[in-house]
Amino acid sequence: MAGLGSSISETDLDRPSIEEYLAAESIRESSKKLLLRDLLDISPTLKEAAGAIVDDSFTRCFKSNPPEPWNWNIYLFPLWCLGVVIRYGILFPVRVTTLAAGWIVFFAAFFPVHFLLRGHNKWRRKIERKLVEMMCSVFVASWTGVIKYHGPRPSIRPQQVFVANHTSMIDFIILEQMTAFAVIMQKHPGWVGFIQKTILESVGCIWFNRTESKDREIVSRKLREHTQGADNNPLLIFPEGTCVNNHYTVMFKKGAFELGCAVCPVAIKYNRIFVDAFWNSKKQSFTTHLGQLMTSWAVVCDVWYLEPQYIRPGETPIEFAERVRDMISVRAGLKKVPWDGYLKYFRPSPKLIERKYELCQPLQFLVKYKQN
Known part of the structure; x- marks a missing residue:
């Protein structure tokens, strides 16, 4: 107890x-x-x-990454100065002369064909396509472009649309020199706008203004009409809607993926060893951007034409767009980010x-x- x-x-x-x-x-x-x-x-x-x-x-995603300086000692600085003299004193004048000569030849052939062959639309379209391809080749030559294309060349057929990642307006020029695409593009002022209205409309390009809501409905209708035409040029769309710095891919708009036709992905990757091809349109004009390219050593680029893709049963257009973006990102070695590219221009x-x-x-x- x-x-x-x-x-x-x-x-x-x-x-x-x-x-x-x-x-x-x-x-x-x-x-x-x-x-x-x-x-x-x-x-x-x-x-x-x-x-x-x-x-x-x-x-x-929208910043230019300047290259690291390599002219930091007494041995490399003279070589850098010699390079500046060659690029600005020799290459740049030669390239400007080449570009000017190309424009003279182009206009001398384009306007007679455009106005004199109005009653022969088939022949006029074929000649205008070749002239536009030729002029784009002159542009690429003015940068000493070294472009390597992978995969089968696009052909003209209905019910297909090509989509590509977007780094600069020169994406269109690089693709156009091989195939006369009809591109969906933002309206631009100045000499670029003049080319859009007088020349590029001849290959079926469609223009829009991202600030106009009515333009979206019109563009959507024109897209469907264009994909139905058997003789229309292949349709090219940059679904990101803005230029990204070739390190990332932003969200794809679903417009190109709800047309009910084949979607052909195109992956574009620039080599920054000679020049950064990213066009920061908020900080520089396209003329300044071209001057930067024409004073560089070369523009080096790889283009991959990937297998056509179709929307799967039960797959939404948004899921289809993400699947195609995955393919382009993997092929070009780009990082995916979940942002809408229009936030570059419009804040909430x-x-x-x-x-x-x-x-x-x-x-x-x-x-x-x-x-x-």
Whole structure:
């Protein structure tokens, strides 16, 4: 009995009293409130940090990456100076002369064909296609372009559309010198706009303005009509909708993937050893971009024509677009990112931000209620 009494007393001593239990619970609740208050205090900082990370991940797709300087010592600097003299003093004048001569020959042949053969559309189209291909070849020669094409050359047939990743407007020129594509392109001002209206419309190109919502409906209708024509030039679309710096691919628009026809992926990869071919249209004009290419040593590029793809049963156009983007990214060695390229031009509206804020109001009220 003495042993049992001793055991009971030891258990009673180890068990906390009601006052101690309530005090521990009070301390625990106070700690939770302090932790919640600290988290709420740093939430703006966390929000800014997360926003900076997201913004950095997005803007990284649209930044030019300047090459590392190699003329940093007394041995390499003279060679660099010699290269500058050759590129700007010899190559650039020769390239400008070549380009000017090419334009003279092109206009001398194009306008007579365009206006004198109006009643012979078949022959006029065929000659205009060859002239456009020739002029694009002159452009490529003016950069000393070294282009390697892989896969079968595209042919003219209905119910097909070609889609490619987009680094610069020269993507179109590089592809056009091999096949006279009809491209979907943003309207441009200046001499580029003049070429669009007077020359490229002859090969069936379609222009749009991304700020006009009506243009989207018109372009969608023209796309369907173009893919039905047996004699129309192959249709080329850059579904990213903007130029990306050839390290990433952004989200593909689904328009090209809901036409119900074959989608032929084209992967383009530029070699940055001689020049960065990315056109940052927000910081430089296309004329400046061409000047940069024409004062470089060469433009080196690989183009892969991949196997035609068809939408699978039960597959949505968005899933189809992602599957094709996977193929292009893997073939060209590009990283996929989940961003919409139009965010390069359009930021979310204040109304959308306010709407998202209102959705978070009940959660904020609940947090404040628990804190009190």
